Amino acid sequence: MLRPRLRYIMLSAIALVLLASGCSKVDYKKIDSPAYLRVFNNLNYTISLANKDEPVPFLTMLIDPQTDKDGIPVSAAIKGDFLDQRDPYAPPYPSHAGTSTSYKNPEYPGKENVLVGPVLNGFDLSSWAQIPSGRHRVLFLFRPVNNTPFFDLEPRLKHNILxxxxxxLDTKEVYTLHILQKDFATKKNGIYLRKENFHKLPLSDSMVYVNFYNMSAKGFQQADNSLKTGYKKSGALQNGIKDNMNIFYTLFKNEPxxxxxxxxxxxKFLGTITRNSEVLEVTQYYSFPLFADGASDxxxxxxxxxxxxxQPGMDPANNxxxxxxSNTDGNWAPVECLLNGKTAIKGHDNSALLPNMIVNIPSGIYNPRSFATVNTIEIVNGNIYLTTVQRKYAPPIY
Known part of the structure; x- marks a missing residue:
C-alpha cells in the first residue's frame, strides 16, 4: 500500500498536481511476494580533531546493484539514499515523507517514495518498505554530505564501501535492519537484521508492550569516557550501561x-537487558495496562x-x-518517556528523554484518545532510541 499521506494526495489532487505543476507521476511496480524492510543508521558521529580524517557515516543503501567494469555502481534494483544517523524517535507513522525540506533521511524508507507495507494483522506497516522476497546483495556506501543523488556523483565518490x-528475506516477514559499530576498540562495523514478530503475537489492545535491546559495541561501556562523544541528552546513559542490567518501571500521572x-x-521489576549486537532473536515483550489509572474514563x-x-543486585529503593x-559507572541510567520527549522533570537532568509510549491522538469523536502501542527501546553507544508501532485506528470526525 502507499503511505497514507501519498494515498490521500493521489486520490484528491493528482490530476491538479500533474497539470498545474508539471510533476511526473511516480510509477509503483507491484511486488507479488514482498518482504517488509526498515533500515536505521546507528553509526553516531561528531566531527572532531580526533576523527576528522574518517569518513562521515552518511550512507547510501543499494540492493542488487549493477556495476561497471571498474566495480563502480551504476544502478540498483532499490536505492536508499542520503541515509543519515537515526532520530531518537521512530513514530508509528511515516513522519518524514513529504514533511521536511532537508535532503537527509533518518531512516529507510523514510522520505523515499516507495511501496510500503499494509495493515498486517491490525498493525500499520506504512513505515516499512516492500522489498521482493528472496536473496539479495546489499551494499552500504559512504557518500558526501550533500544533496546530489548517489548515481549523479563523480565515479571516485561512489566506491567507498562500508x-x-x-x-x-522471507515472504511477508517484517524486518528491521541496523547498521552498527560492533567493536569500539577496533571500530569494526556491521549489520544487525532482526525478523520482527509483534504482528504474530496475541497482543491485547488494552496493554502497552515494550521490549529492549542494548546493541552497543563491544567494549564501549568499559572504555575511558574521554574516548566517547558524551551525549548530554542521554543523561547518565551517555557513557553506556553494564552488559547485564535489570529494568524497573514506574508509571506517573500528571495531576493538575x-x-x-x-x-x-x-x-516494579520489568525484566532484564543484555548487551548483544550479534544474536538476532526478538527479545521478550513486557507490558503494562493502558488504563492503569483506575480513575481514568x-x-x-x-x-x-x-x-x-x-546493575543486578542494586535496589531501586536504595539507589x-x-x-x-550522572556519573554512575554504568550501574544506573534513568529514562523518562514523557510527553514529547523534550519535557524533563525539574531536577532530573540525568534522565534520558523519550516520548510517551502511549499515543494520544484525535480519533472518532474524541480529541484526544489514548491508544496502546508496541514499542522497542534500543541503546547504542550512549544513545537511546524508541520505535513505536500502532494498530490501525479510526480517523477523527470533525
Missing amino acids: IDTTLT SAIAPLPGYTQ GIHTTIWQHLDFL PYYPFE
Whole structure:
C-alpha cells in the first residue's frame, strides 16, 4: 500500500498536481511476494580533531546493484539514499515523507517514495518498505554530505564501501535492519537484521508492550569516557550501561498541581537487558495496562513511564546515585518517556528523554484518545532510541 499521506494526495489532487505543476507521476511496480524492510543508521558521529580524517557515516543503501567494469555502481534494483544517523524517535507513522525540506533521511524508507507495507494483522506497516522476497546483495556506501543523488556523483565518490553483504528475506516477514559499530576498540562495523514478530503475537489492545535491546559495541561501556562523544541528552546513559542490567518501571500521572507516581506501579521489576549486537532473536515483550489509572474514563489517560536500568543486585529503593548523579559507572541510567520527549522533570537532568509510549491522538469523536502501542527501546553507544508501532485506528470526525 502507499503511505497514507501519498494515498490521500493521489486520490484528491493528482490530476491538479500533474497539470498545474508539471510533476511526473511516480510509477509503483507491484511486488507479488514482498518482504517488509526498515533500515536505521546507528553509526553516531561528531566531527572532531580526533576523527576528522574518517569518513562521515552518511550512507547510501543499494540492493542488487549493477556495476561497471571498474566495480563502480551504476544502478540498483532499490536505492536508499542520503541515509543519515537515526532520530531518537521512530513514530508509528511515516513522519518524514513529504514533511521536511532537508535532503537527509533518518531512516529507510523514510522520505523515499516507495511501496510500503499494509495493515498486517491490525498493525500499520506504512513505515516499512516492500522489498521482493528472496536473496539479495546489499551494499552500504559512504557518500558526501550533500544533496546530489548517489548515481549523479563523480565515479571516485561512489566506491567507498562500508558493508557488502547478502541477505535472504522471507515472504511477508517484517524486518528491521541496523547498521552498527560492533567493536569500539577496533571500530569494526556491521549489520544487525532482526525478523520482527509483534504482528504474530496475541497482543491485547488494552496493554502497552515494550521490549529492549542494548546493541552497543563491544567494549564501549568499559572504555575511558574521554574516548566517547558524551551525549548530554542521554543523561547518565551517555557513557553506556553494564552488559547485564535489570529494568524497573514506574508509571506517573500528571495531576493538575503535581506529578505523582501511580499507586501499585512504583519501581516494579520489568525484566532484564543484555548487551548483544550479534544474536538476532526478538527479545521478550513486557507490558503494562493502558488504563492503569483506575480513575481514568477509559478513553484518555495522562500517565507516562519512568524506567530505571540498574546493575543486578542494586535496589531501586536504595539507589546510591539517586536522584542527581550522572556519573554512575554504568550501574544506573534513568529514562523518562514523557510527553514529547523534550519535557524533563525539574531536577532530573540525568534522565534520558523519550516520548510517551502511549499515543494520544484525535480519533472518532474524541480529541484526544489514548491508544496502546508496541514499542522497542534500543541503546547504542550512549544513545537511546524508541520505535513505536500502532494498530490501525479510526480517523477523527470533525
